[in-house]
Amino acid sequence: MIPTSRQFKENAGRALKDTELQKALFRVDKNFTERRARAVKNLPEFESLRDQGVAIKNHVLDHLDHYLEVFAENVERAGGQVHWCSTAEDARRMVLDLCRSVNARSVTKGKTMIGEEISLNPYLAAQGIEPVETDLGEYIIQLADEPPSHIIGPAIHKTKEQVSDLFLEHHRRYGKTKRLTEGEELVGEAREILRPRYLAADVGITGANFLIAETGSSVIVTNEGNGDLTQTLPKMHIVLASLEKIVPTLEDAATLIRLLARSATGQQMSVYTTVSTGPRRPGDPDGPGQYHVVLLDNGRSKLLGSAFRDILRCIRCGACFNHCPVYASVGGHAYGWVYSGPMGSVLTPAIVGIAEAHHLPNASTFCGRCQDVCPMRIPLPSMMRHWREEAFAQDACTWRERMAIRGWAWLARRPRSYRQVARLVASYLAWRGRPTGRIADLAFARGWTATRDLPAPAGRTFLDLWRERGRT
């Protein structure tokens, strides 16, 4: 996906005025936060499980190359193949080659963020292979030709009316001419339209929530069962995953699975949690004849040795998005790339560069709610601050900002000069605030006064008044 993170402010401005989007975001905020809170309350061991999850992931990161080796051996032992890809381009090429090897004309896809990251769909389409999204949310945005706006619910920014319109427009060619209005009818029509596509597909591509080293397995988690149809019916199953998805054992996966669904949607388990190992066995009446795992690096191994290592613990639950006041105001598209919300603000600059993505770690109040709810205890605000340090060091902020900060720091180390400046500012602002006590428009602070008044100061600083009262 081509990033548009540079336009975050403009994107955000549009999002704030989009009343339909705002309604959708209100639903997301209310829904997901309440459900997660309930799910956490119902599992007394939740906090301890978080600690264990963190320990498991840290352990894997400490030994990532060994675990990857073991994983690959076990995939092969079960009859599958592993393909190592450094870059997005390598991964796209590999998927294309695999599809061509079975003369694929169409491929079904379960939800995969890596697929978005490497811009797989347009690439396959350009090569004459039709990608068919099967997750209902992904299907909707595929019809709308939009990127996902949330990693769990890619189409939550769409209203039912918008979905009705999309289906009417795109399902005409299947002989559907009635505009459906009930949600159940829409879901039913999607089921009907997609069923033959599942059966016709030559290749099924899924992501992986986890890769299990012990058994060479991939794990997917869905509510719809679309991932399962995608990986069972075609002759080839391709798993697209980034390196850090590895977990050591089935038991470790069980711990992380307990954290994932609860943090994402408040469910104990998603409806379908499937562990896939290799291709069909001799004697199996169904299942794919080939199983391939395309393992993507795309900057992950570089992150291992960096100050951003902890982001590799992310299990893509989306809890941080659901609790973020900035995401709740502007939605996922504003961030301009595959990963939005707080985890996106840390991961995106690592992959597309801080120059392109500098707004993302800056557009945060550091309220810390993301870190509070992250099942992997990722210190998201600290890492965003670290990106700000990189941006500052690399001059990726405006000279005006730089001067302001340097100037303030200079003053703050010189109390007498600081007090003089404070004195001047206090009396100027107090004067500007008369007679109401507040300032509605301040030329050099339009950033403040555009959306709120500025309460005017008293006019004298505390330190001056204190000295005057003879207390020093």
Added chain:
Amino acid sequence: MVSEHIRRHARNLVPDRGNVDADTKVALFSRQIQETHATLEYVATTDDVPGAITRYLSGKNLPAKVVLAPALAKLPWNEQPLLETKVGATRGEDAVAVTGAFAAIAETGTLLLTSGAESPQTLHLLPEHHVVVVRRDQVVGSMEDCWDRLRAQGPLPRTAMFVSGPSSTADIELTHYLGAHGPRRLHVIVVDR
């Protein structure tokens, strides 16, 4: 370090909830899977299953036709002469599938369905109605108990699928609908013996 961790495959913290006696496990499994919009009934023996199927179909006004997993082929289906049965995988032409399960998890109200010659994976996914026959002694406390049982019978099958309810989606305005792509109805028959 790595091979040791894998070799031991030690359990991490397992929530206490599933750590109960056998009867409570079954009750806990039943309650929770019904909370996910599955339906559930109890029968005494596997011989009672064909009758339960006939009742299920007529109760939902469905044609008397089912596709069976090979594992259930030996049940007394001939005692239901009006019921048309076939055995094997499906390409989606069947409305109702009846299969067994590998295990059921009390902790979360979850079924473990494995692929294989006796249990074609397509039966678990394509038909609109999926009926699962589970024996009481298949109900375990946790996912970790499932791993122990799976390891005991050899290398993992092609798929080990944990199912907690019928297929659903909330992708349209976060409203919950059943039957997105997998089965719209999940019915569990718990057998005593």
Added chain:
Amino acid sequence: MSAPRVALFVTCLVDLFRPAVGFASVRLLEAAGCSVEVPIGQTCCGQPGYNAGAREDARGVARATIDVLHGFDYVVIPSGSCAGMIRAHYPSLLADDPRYAAKAQELALRTWELTSFLIEVRGFVAPPGPARTVAYHDSCSGLRELGVREQPRRLLKAAGTAIREPENRDACCGFGGAFSVKYDEISGEIARKKCSALAATEAPLVVGGDLGCLLHLAGRFQREGRKISCRHVAEVLAGIDGPAIGEAGS
């Protein structure tokens, strides 16, 4: 037992915008049996630069602040955000500074946000005040970095104040320091939601422990034409009257 020597670190916002909070803090600390001093060399804790990514500049300001606050039994701050900066961030900020690493650790241990100091260290009970109903707003840093939640409420309730909690009370107000200006539209929208929730409590007064949040909320209430006042918890507990934030004659 002699009175502990407390240094009051008023914060740059209080110094500039609302000295009454500083005087209220002194009154409360003295009523709690402390001997209060205001080190004259204090300026700013360094958080603006720190959050802007100017790490070296922030370290310089931190060292200066550590020096200014040297030698007191406690440092007390009427702000969760600034107290959080010193307690939660100074140690890591100066961890690799051979001269200041230990000093930063040591300062962090004796620095307190005002309401937690009054409750946890002094066991203070505020004098009874007029019966009134307020809505309380917790600052995110106070809440999440320092665990300040019950302390201001206990103090207010003991003084006869009834407290109403807005829906989604743990949600951010949208201030976030420089964020309020750099991403002003988003900040304004987050404030709109918070003000709406606070207004829905029907309390005529919003009280909080951080002046940054309060300036931002008061400014938003006023822009929306709502007749809701904002005050710092120190002023309310110390019984300091006078105009509320942003009202004439402050």
